Amino acid sequence: MTMLQIENLFVSYGPRCVLHDVSLEVNSGEVLALIGPNGAGKSTLVRAASGVIPLDGGTILTNGDDLAALPPMRRARYLAVVPQAVSLPPAFTAWETVLMGRTPYLNFLGQTSASDEDVVRRALQRVEALDLAERRVGELSGGEQQRVLLARALAQSTPILLLDEPTAHLDLQHQVSLMEMVRQLAHRDGLVVLTALHDLNLAARYADRVALLVGGKIKAAGTPRQVLTPELISAAYHLPVAVVPHPFADALLVLPGAAKPPMS
């Protein structure tokens, strides 16, 4: 059983401390949603966990192995990231893009074999994008691009999946279908899934656990019912909210109230 353990993480951009003593644990088969206002550090946490930003302190472990100490090639076999679908190179086809996900298993020249192509095909099938394979990424819609990026992360065949606000530029049906796929990847395929989300209702509906990040610190972590309370959310977002049961799904619904007038 794999798990991801982030312990006492400290990250700064120059003199500014952006993540302060952040600790999280995600188990195999579980979706943890990282929520919080803009600038709280959600994307920074995903980038730090994937090794793109250096850590000032703390460790990132998977089953006891220190991920931060690994070279990029080895780390990429444990941990795959699904970034937001912005400014992708438009000329590569979807197939070529997903094939890049096999990099941790290829030599320096990037020579692929039939088994690599099998993995790519299955990844594209999993996200229901196999018919887009020969299309250029620049021609695809935001939702299609995001699915291609998810397929690329799946092609990396890692036990851990990190997603950085994957629904940010998607419209309603693509948000829902993507989160359905992500939940299935955890529940059905047993992946460790950590996703930064800005949409609280998606977190409420698709996450097994939620962590609230405010100003670089974890304010609360637990089940959606434990974290998505009116007190915690309105304190974090400076906005009165009502939390009601979802009319037809077994989840909560967070409804924003009127914005407070600026502090006088």
Added chain:
Amino acid sequence: MRRLPYLWTLLFLALAVLLSIAIGSVFIPSVDLWRILTGWLSAAPLPESLKTFAFIIVSIRLPRTALVLLTGAALGGSGAAYQGLFRNPLADPYLIGVASGAGLGAAAAMSIQWPYTFWGLLAVPLVGFLAAMLTVLLVYSLARVGKTVPTTNLILAGVAFSAFATSLTSFLMLRSTGELRRAFAFLLGGFTQAGWNPVLTILPFLAIGLGFLILSGHALNLLQFGDDQAQQLGLPVTRTKTLILVAASLATAAAVSFSGIIGFIGLIVPHVMRLWWGVDYRRLLPLSIIGGAGALLLADVLARVVMAPQELPVGILTALVGAPFFLWVLRYAKNQGYW
């Protein structure tokens, strides 16, 4: 034309090589070329009538062809590598100051008027080469932020240093009026000083630099997704970018040191290859190398022929002929819009 990119490009190169050997102040007809070649291959002595042609080929045409070929290959290959590395369609081999550094070094060497000994003849290219590599080192160090080398910083530092070096070069040229014409000729680029020595001198640098670049196609593909994604996919980004930068600069510096500054090839040849055969750098790099060699050979032939017996600087012809051709390709290629 869609398929077999290597076949077409190699055919183009072969044709260019042929023209470069055949054409000059003495035109060698292809019939005679063929007879000389078969004569060499069969180790039979050549008839008297062909001996002059054979001499011209071996001592003048072949070394020049080889030098032009290598220079064009270096410019095409490093141009493609720079465009991939900087993710910028305007990048060319001189972006981070290799040309201006070499120009400064060459002008400095010329202005102190080294005696024309063997060492003296190599002095200008050698100093040019060293100055070019020093420039890259300086620009790289200036652009570093902690452990990473942000692309924008490299471009800015390169542009700033190039401006500085260029003005210093102009100053040197003004001060040593005797050498002004020679320095100017160097800056415009040309192959009048060709011989086997230059070819053998730059060959190792090109072999290392271009050899590494050809192997870096996959890494350049990954870098197109940005430093973050490339790293997350497993590429050691800073190390790879540094190595590619060094390899491309090595090839460019070696080429520039003997041929001067020839523009347009490094910028345009990769774009033509990209428009015809796509953005995969595993293919784009070798094709740009071959295409650059062929294109420069053609430009050099024209430079010898257009105003015979005078030789025009090659740099004038690369742009004069290259620009209309490129505009035609841009207009009608299928891959347009997918940079």
